[in-house]
Amino acid sequence: MRFYDLLFRQDPSSYYMVSFSTATSNKSTSSDLAVVVHNKGLAFTEKERDAHYLRGLLPPVCIGQELQEKKLMNNLRQYQVPLQRYQALMDLQERNVRLFYKLLVDNVEELLPVVYTPTVGEACQKYGCIFRRPQGLYISLKEKGKILEVLKNWPQRTIQVIVVTDGERILGLGDLGCQCLPITIDVGTNNEQLLKDEFYIGLRQKRATGQVYSELLHEFMCAIKQNYGEKVLVQFEDFANHNAFELLAKYGTTHLVFNDDIQAGxxxxxxxxxxxxxxxxxxxxxxxxxxxxxxxxxxxxxxxxxxxxxxxxxxxxxxxxxxxxxxxxxxxxxxxxxxxxxxxxxxxxxxxxxxxxxxxxxxxxxxxxxxxxxxxxxxxxxxxxxxxxxxxxxxxxxxxxxxxxxxxxxxxxxAYIFPGFGLGVVMSGTIRVHDDMLLAASETLARQVTRENFEKGLIYPPFKNIRKISAQIAASVAAKAYELGLTTHLPRPADLVKYAESCMYTPVYRIYR
Structure with missing residues (x-):
């Protein structure tokens, strides 16, 4: 997963192709998503239970989000196997998204190794076995000619950041085919183990290459812009080098795109x-x-x-x-x-x-x-x-x-750089990614390292400060974009750091009337 979700002010589903449950129609999917986004579990008050017909559907006790968080962290710490923690967190994300992100925000150093590397690597390798519900969007060769229609099946219309993969080079694990990112482009896999795996969820064929591959990706990029507009930020994730460089060169001048694997390779x-x-x-x-x-x-x-x-x-x-x-x-x-x-x-x-x-x-x-x-x-x-x-x-x-x-x-x-980088791009309405923006993000991160950190042999600041770090990075990225004349959100805010903080997503429960 990626951490843009933690940085936007409103529901993450409004801004990001988040991995929520999808069904077969907009109506049912929207209903499922609404439950996930608005669920508070036992935190619904007496008034809320009466107003929303929940009386009797929940046990009588009302407990707040902090106590829910404490209970869940206690439960997670009981698991000895990291993959079990990962599955428990994904289950939580599917039923109560605000509590899920509250756990991440408050316990980021403890949970980052679970939802990200190294545990996510094992989750990707075993995804077919642990698969329970579809998450994100799957666009395969079967959808060629229908990609715009597929995008319209996603219930949220206001999307500003998308992470997409074709699964050919997941982490350092190689070709893992059709696994889970917000959008997966499935063109087959050359992983023989997956092709023989009865639980594999992707196309059972060798990877498409050449013109077939290029046409599918081009249709996808055109559909993204048509459905979500010029300013949707697309992150190419875990593409093999032979495609990654070509995609970045091809779409870098026409779309708002970047690829951290090669722009950090x-x-x-x-x-x-x-x-x-x-x-x-x-x-x-x-x-x-x-x-x-x-x-x-x-x-x-x-x-x-x-x-x-x-x-x-x-x-x-x-x-x-x-x-x-x-x-x-x-x-x-x-x-x-x-x-x-x-x-x-x-x-x-x-x-x-x-x-x-x-x-x-x-x-x-x-x-x-x-x-x-x-x-x-x-x-x-x-x-x-x-x-x-x-x-x-x-x-x-x-x-x-x-x-x-x-x-x-x-x-x-x-995760130090790209949440803040994405926020800086989105909050400034930037239309193209420039190398100077990546430099600005890196320089800002370096400035967050204190003398005390250096004395401990650290060249990165503690990850527990990620939201403050990200706000600083977002401000620097936005400032550079304004300087380069690449922004559309005008006038420029007087205090970009405060503006970045105001745009960040805060996963506390809402009060419902």
Missing amino acids: TGIAELIALEISKQTQAPLEETRKKIWLVDSKGLIVNSRKESLQHFKQRWAHEHEPVGNLLDAVKAIKPTILIGSSGVGKTFTKDVVEAMASLNEKPVILALSNPTSQSECTAEEAYTWSQGRAIFASGSPFDPVKYNDKVFVPGQANN
Whole structure:
């Protein structure tokens, strides 16, 4: 799931393709959704029970949202298996959406590993087995020519943010076919295990490619704009690189779109180069040369340029071929090592020790998700560097004790950036995403790290402050969009931070008359 839901003022269903129950008609779906959004469980007052014909349909006790939250957190903590916690939370989301988000807001550090990585990875792998009710929209090749009609089946008309996937590269787990995101484009799967799984819920065929794939995605993008307007923000999520770059290039000039997987993959390199250029006034071509990439065939160098995918070519620098990561570290002598390939255990003991021999405080960022795909663990990074590494990871790790000192690993998670980024885009009425907006978001996040955080070896602020962090990021993104002339919500609010906070969704119960 994504965390835009926590950041809008009204019901999240009004703004986001949230995973709520869908039925076979607008009428029944709207009714189901209304129950989910307005349900308060035992928190309905005596007056509300009389006014809405609930007398006798509920036990006599009336308890508030805070006590409901306490009870549910107690229940969740009884589960020993993380996937059971995930299922319990999804059940709650289906029956009482405000209580669901209240739990997330108040217990975000505890529940983030359940609704996001690492547990969500297991949920995706086993989705056919744990599937209970349809969530979000499923658009398959069967709907080709009818996508606009499918979108109109969704009961909410005012949608401002959509996350869409074709399931080909879920986290670091590969092709998981038709699983659950707000919108799933099902063009088949090349995962043989899924194709043979009797519980698999998607199309049982190999992935469509070429013209068939392109036509379906084009119809989808046109239908999105026709149904929801020019300013709907579309996040391409977990597309394989060969499609992700093409989709972003194709629709980046006509739609409001971004893709965190590539704008934070090789995009990490580009944004770092842009930031160095901005701070030093050096030409971008020169700052790119400070960043080296390693893929499955070794160091990306000029002699490989003809065989490289187009998005890697600008990172091919002059150097003799180097076949593996360890030799690349020894040759290049980097100060920071960033892993985002989705391949686990690539930061071996020799690699980390080599980084530690070159740097007093080597920065080790193992960003791949879920935990099983992390390049190394926190314990490995601290132990192999003799407690000198500055470590952060995509999935959470517990604190590590080494030589009588406790190290608290940071979590380099896109949930820090994209909720605030999405809010900044929506609240300003931005019509296109620009790299400078991503830079503004990153710079703002960095400014949230305190000296106290640094002293603990943290390079990210505590996630418990995510709503304050997101408001600051939203304000910075909106400010940059206004500066670039990309906004439509005018005039610009005097205090963008306060305006961002006023737009955030607060999941407290309403009083019904």
